[in-house]
Amino acid sequence: MISSWSLAAEALRTWGDEVLVPAIEATQAEDAPLVPGDAQCQWCPVRGVHRDFTCPARARWVLESDPSPEEDLSTLFDAPVSDLRGHYEGFLQPVDADRLLQFLERVEVLAADLRHALYQAAASGVDLPGRKLVRGRPGNRSWTDAARVALYASKSLRLRKGVIYKDVLRTPAQIQREVDAGTWRKLEKFVTRPDGKLMLVRADDKRPAVEVDNIFSEDSSND
Numbered sequence: 001m002i003s004s005w006s007l008a009a010e011a012l013r014t015w016g017d018e019v020l021v022p023a024i025e026a027t028q029a030e031d032a033p034l035v036p037g038d039a040q041c042q043w044c045p046v047r048g049v050h051r052d053f054t055c056p057a058r059a060r061w062v063l064e065s066d067p068s069p070e071e072d073l074s075t076l077f078d079a080p081v082s083d084l085r086g087h088y089e090g091f092l093q094p095v096d097a098d099r100l101l102q103f104l105e106r107v108e109v110l111a112a113d114l115r116h117a118l119y120q121a122a123a124s125g126v127d128l129p130g131r132k133l134v135r136g137r138p139g140n141r142s143w144t145d146a147a148r149v150a151l152y153a154s155k156s157l158r159l160r161k162g163v164i165y166k167d168v169l170r171t172p173a174q175i176q177r178e179v180d181a182g183t184w185r186k187l188e189k190f191v192t193r194p195d196g197k198l199m200l201v202r203a204d205d206k207r208p209a210v211e212v213d214n215i216f217s218e219d220s221s222n223d
Helices: 009-027 056-064 073-077 094-123 146-156 172-176 181-190
Strands: none
Touching: 056 094, 172 181
16 A cells, blocks of 8 residues: 655655755764664664674664563463453453564564574674574475486486476466466456465554454354
């Protein structure tokens, strides 16, 4: 979804001269303040390559955004979970859960950036106490020369074509790129596309909310 609005050309020029340009110039100063936030930090070019492995200002902002800094967050989960059917009495309330999730989402992004920065440092030979580089699982096997293997398998080993090759119908997207519009319109009636998976996002997300039945309702087929 794209946001748009209309304004006079002169107003746009005034905004550029009085707001945009001064703001850009302010960021170039050596003593420019670091103002972290969800929106601006995602575009920062030094997010994961800062000399301190992560931007100190951003890390401080994330950790200080703890929704309940005066209490131990673990106490939010002291009450037993007795019912997941929409009844929150005696457990974490939805409003608290949202605040906690916002905090944890920021921590997740910070952790990913820090992990990337530390990996880059370790790969450059920096000794990191408590961390080390290891090899992961090997990748998928592949033929060094597919054409040569196919010829050898069929001629020398006399393997059947069905053993060597597997015929697979190309995807709608692949076929559409190869045919003209008229041909595609005739094929399009055979195309199906599943809906996107449900995602839990912030309430200020621009996508419309989806109305769904309560999967924990009393008459659920999973009972």
